[in-house]
Each structure stands twice: as C-alpha cells, then as structure tokens.
Amino acid sequence: MKQALQIFGFTIVVSVFYWYVSLWVPQKRTDPPEDIEIASDLTIEEMIPIGEEIVAGKGTCLTCHTMGDHGTGLRFPDLDNIGAIAAERVPGQSDVDYLAESMYDPNAYVVEGYVAGMPNVARPPIALTDQEILTVIAYLQSLGGTPTVTMQTTLQWQGQAPAQDAAPAVAVGGNRDAETVFTTYLCNTCHSLDGTAGAGPTLQGLGQRMTRAEIYEAIVDPDEVIAEGYVEGVMSTMLNANNFYEQVSTSELQALVDYLASM
Numbered sequence: 001m002k003q004a005l006q007i008f009g010f011t012i013v014v015s016v017f018y019w020y021v022s023l024w025v026p027q028k029r030t031d032p033p034e035d036i037e038i039a040s041d042l043t044i045e046e047m048i049p050i051g052e053e054i055v056a057g058k059g060t061c062l063t064c065h066t067m068g069d070h071g072t073g074l075r076f077p078d079l080d081n082i083g084a085i086a087a088e089r090v091p092g093q094s095d096v097d098y099l100a101e102s103m104y105d106p107n108a109y110v111v112e113g114y115v116a117g118m119p120n121v122a123r124p125p126i127a128l129t130d131q132e133i134l135t136v137i138a139y140l141q142s143l144g145g146t147p148t149v150t151m152q153t154t155l156q157w158q159g160q161a162p163a164q165d166a167a168p169a170v171a172v173g174g175n176r177d178a179e180t181v182f183t184t185y186l187c188n189t190c191h192s193l194d195g196t197a198g199a200g201p202t203l204q205g206l207g208q209r210m211t212r213a214e215i216y217e218a219i220v221d222p223d224e225v226i227a228e229g230y231v232e233g234v235m236s237t238m239l240n241a242n243n244f245y246e247q248v249s250t251s252e253l254q255a256l257v258d259y260l261a262s263m
C-alpha cells in the first residue's frame with residue numbers, strides 16, 4: 001500500500017512537472033497568410049465585405065492608401081471616392097477595367113501628382129488571386145460608386161499571374177545579393193536610388209548621411225527613428241506583410257547595409 005501511494009505520488013509529481021514545462025515551451029506558431037474562402041456564387045453584397053477584409057489584410061493596400069476610415073497614407077492616392085473617380089480616369093475604359101488594371105498593371109496609368117511605385121498585387125509577395133481581386137474591385141466600387149462586378153466578370157489580366165504554388169521559392173536563410181533583396185521585398189517601390197521622391201526617402205547618398213549602424217537600425221526597427229516628413233508604420237507594415245523579417249538572413253542583411261552604405 002505504501003509503495004502504491006509512493007508510485008501514485010511520483011506519477012503526479014512527474015505529470016505536474018511536464019505540464020509546467022509545457023507552459024514554458026513556446027508553442028510552434030505558423031502564420032500563413034490567411035486565405036479567405038471565396039465561393040463563385042457570392043452576391044455583390046457578399047463580395048464587398050470580403051474585399052474590404054483583403055484590402056486591410058493580405059492586400060496590404062492600407063500600408064499605402066487611405067480608404068474609408070482606414071489607413072494612414074500620405075504620398076499615395078486617397079481611395080475614399082475611387083468608386084466614383086474610376087470611370088472618369090481613362091477615356092473609354094470602364095471603372096471595373098480601370099480598377100483591375102490598377103492592381104494587375106499599376107504602371108499602365110500613373111495618377112497625376114504621384115510617383116509610380118505601386119506593386120503588381122497579383123504577383124508575389126502580395127499574390128492576390130483573380131477571385132480575391134474581383135472582391136476588392138467590388139469594395140472599391142462601393143467607395144462612392146455602385147458595385148457592378150460579379151464573381152463571373154472576366155478581366156483580360158486573369159490567369160496571367162503565376163499560380164500561388166508556382167511562385168518562385170524564396171531562398172530563406174540564403175545568400176541572395178543585396179540588389180535581389182532590395183527588389184524582392186519591394187524596397188524599390190518606396191525608395192529610389194537616384195534622388196527622386198517616393199513613398200519613402202530617396203536612398204541616394206545614404207552613406208554620406210547615415211552610418212552603417214544607423215542604416216542597420218533603420219531597416220531592422222524602422223519605427224524607432226522616423227525620417228522627417230514621413231509617416232511611422234508604412235515601412236514596418238509592408239516589411240512585416242511580405243515576411244522580410246522572417247526570411248532575410250544575417251548575411252543578406254549585412255550585404256544590404258553594405259550596399260546602401262555605398263550609395
């Protein structure tokens with residue numbers, strides 16, 4: 001009896017110990033971009049809130065644009081009334097086609113007063129699917145206009161984006177050169193190297209105004225020091241959304257700092 005009790009007590013101690021340990025072992029976290037299930041028979045009314053969710057989430061649109069009550073855009077077009085504007089932008093182009101082109105081929109028409117630099121959101125790293133883009137169009141049309149797009153609308157750009165699983169594999173922890181890293185994570189969409197203004201400061205002459213340590217800090221912790229005249233959170237939101245911080249290796253980061261310091 002005494003022995004049985006001892007074994008029983010020992011079992012409890014062991015179980016409590018493992019339970020305690022399990023509290024301290026970090027749970028393995030995987031955060032794939034949430035894919036939203038999009039049925040092909042959605043009504044327009046059902047498409048709008050899904051489009052809104054994509055705009056705020058996977059689409060990373062609010063990193064750059066203000067829309068409705070969302071976003072902190074500064075050097076980017078305000079999309080508050082885009083549903084009304086879209087039909088007027090390009091003579092002969094419908095609002096649906098204009099909005100689609102803005103996403104699949106953003107440089108085809110550059111809004112006056114702005115700098116080209118919107119990424120093609122159908123391609124990695126953002127990689128919206130054709131179905132997701134239809135719902136985003138419905139949401140954009142609803143901002144000041146009347147949604148007419150449906151899940152059956154066909155657009156000339158559909159099917160051109162690489163399938164999600166055919167997207168080029170990212171060499172995680174790899175040895176990509178600085179220029180590759182600079183374009184892969186869309187640094188070039190916000191920063192020019194030739195002095196032109198963009199969504200972020202030009203990096204021309206960076207080596208003369210910042211030390212390597214400051215450049216390193218500016219990349220690793222962009223919200224710590226904010227360049228004058230720019231908005232906090234734009235760069236960090238984009239780099240978090242495209243998994244820069246998870247994927248970049250130490251040696252790649254080093255190469256990137258060397259590259260920018262040489263400007």
Ligand code: HEC
Pocket residue numbers: 055059060061062063064065075076077079082085089099102103106107109110111114115116117118119121136140189190199
């Ligand atoms: C990295 C910043 C950035 C991101 C992210 C971005 N855009 Fe843009 N967008 C721009 C810039 C810069 C312009 C203006 C230049 C141009 O017309 O290409 C623009 C223009 C537009 C226009 C045309 C506006 C007009 O007044 O005619 C639309 C529509 C648009 N974006 C929608 C979107 C949507 C939807 C998303 C998300 C799926 C998105 N953008 C993500 C930077 C961005």
Ligand code: HEC
Pocket residue numbers: 063064181182185186187188189190191199200201215218219222223225226227230231232233234235238239244256260
């Ligand atoms: C969506 C736009 C955007 C993207 C993408 C982006 N940045 Fe920035 N970046 C900014 C903005 C805005 C600032 C100014 C605000 C601040 O200092 O955080 C900035 C600041 C900087 C600075 C400091 C410049 C100075 O003059 O103080 C460096 C260096 C920099 N970015 C490098 C990068 C690199 C490298 C990448 C890619 C890995 C990148 N950025 C991606 C918008 C962006």
